[in-house]
Amino acid sequence: MSIKDAVHNAYSKWMEGTGPDRDVVISSRVRLARNLNNYPFPHFMTKDQAAEVIHAVRTAVSQKEVAEQTGRLEFIDLSELTPIERQILVEKHVVSPQHVSDPANRALVLADDESVSIMVNEEDHLRIQCLLPGFQPEETWHLANRIDDLIEKTLDYSFCEKRGYLTSCPTNVGTGLRVSVMLHLPCLVMTKQVGKIINAMSQVGLAVRGYYGEGTEAYGNLFQVSNQVTMGQTEEEIVKNLLAVTKQIIAQERTARENILKNNRHTLEDRVYRAFGTMSYARMISSGEALNNISNLRLGIELGILNNLTYNQINELIVLTRPAFLMKKAGRSLDPEERDSLRAEVIREKLLKAKAN
């Protein structure tokens, strides 16, 4: 599948809804920040230098050995994509909003299944990202390492024996590693425990933030946990720390679910089915309401209340109902009210196939 095709469908590897602990963990992500020797960081490059970096990365990922070991990696200049197509890649969690905000002299490398992406000339020359479904930070890290090792054979990384990998922003110096997981924590939100967890995380070098929206007011109860520190710890320590702490959060969320199920099963079922009813029939749905209803549908799957819906369908809904995806579908720019209307239509179509029992 080409990148031009990728923006037409709501598939990415992470959206498959498979992987360990998928009742709480949506996806695991690893990002490595890398820069080339002999070139200024992207913000200080000339146009020609940027083009040389792009050329070097393109050559590196085009090696036969890379394709053999990781599958085909497609290369594209960001300027070849329309603004809406670029925004869709953000909505699919494949690139950062920063990367597509100014497409000049920037490029993207993307695996067919979108599990691997390399942003070229974002904040650093290379941002190698791997994204897998479920709770597998170690596997995701191994995958990123493999890509990193493969392309390092042809690229000359900026590396200092004392400080490690050098990066544009000091917070990434050292390992250049950011590992994160996206968690669905509806019952920790319901029981108002999320605030405490967010505070506790900073004491163990991790950050928790709402993926959509701000802080504990996260739409859709989706939270991203990631490491804050990239230096003074080995990559393995960073990954293991995140793994161990996340396991505790997963356990807390499961306990909260069991308690609510035991004491308020009716309320929980009502919540899930109301979301299904609203999503199946409403004619206008805002982006925030959609995310909150999607969260309740996902909770319905997680608790075995909704048996005809899949995690995959839920993840598709998250992406399909984002603004750029809707505009791509409409083939034109839409004002918020038009988006709310088309969003409701897209959701109805999706759920029509999945009849609630």
Add this chain to the structure above:
Amino acid sequence: MSIKDAVHNAYSKWMEGTGPDRDVVISSRVRLARNLNNYPFPHFMTKDQAAEVIHAVRTAVSQKEVAEQTGRLEFIDLSELTPIERQILVEKHVVSPQHVSDPANRALVLADDESVSIMVNEEDHLRIQCLLPGFQPEETWHLANRIDDLIEKTLDYSFCEKRGYLTSCPTNVGTGLRVSVMLHLPCLVMTKQVGKIINAMSQVGLAVRGYYGEGTEAYGNLFQVSNQVTMGQTEEEIVKNLLAVTKQIIAQERTARENILKNNRHTLEDRVYRAFGTMSYARMISSGEALNNISNLRLGIELGILNNLTYNQINELIVLTRPAFLMKKAGRSLDPEERDSLRAEVIREKLLKAKAN
């Protein structure tokens, strides 16, 4: 159908959802207050006197001529019904809450289709009530008159040439007539015009009140318009006045609907379909929320948005979701949470048959 059967099903003539202007008017009701000569008003009667009144009414309605002209009128002592059965008759709008609150020495006469009921020994010796679907206050009044004339042949009414029919409460003296219509005014509520209408009505001798709930905060947007004055006007004048004023309210509601449809069709459709979705899937629904959703479903029928639902089904839902009906179905007393749960179940069953388009 016997009265004992009547409490088992949600049929009453008025619920058929037929009749003129049924897009706004649910039902038309006429009540005549009558008392017998030579007996004190019910509050001052002895047990024996009450029994004699009951006997006299029973004899009057059992005349062959009555059955021939009005269909069979069944007679029952209120004490023969259980408290829940009596409450169901209130929920079906067949008797007043006051009548069943203290069943001793009280009786009820009921037509098979429940279009005619006579409460015996409520506030007055006889309260003759006629209740027909749609906007037909004149027809309802004619029906009540016919019954009144027929039983007057064997009953000796307390009547004064100067003051008219004498009644227990001075506000009913004269014609003893109260005529009312039940209106569905969702768009006058939406546009906040209902308050003004309620105030204006009192200046023309009419009262408007929310049928469920209080004032303008009526659940289900159901309002009852009735005459306040029973003296100084002929019965015909009273009926014609209510007819003329109600016609204006009907026209105002229709104009409000057209305006909202023209300017906010999406919002209106969304409101209707959300109600359908919630009612089709929720697991707990309070009585007030049910009435409000029923109002939105009815609006969906009125505006041609929901084509697979009927007025009859909507009227059934109003009655089926009331507390006593639910307890009758459960066969036992239910606490509010149990009622909310059973109410949601009853609604789901009903709507399952009516798929939304």
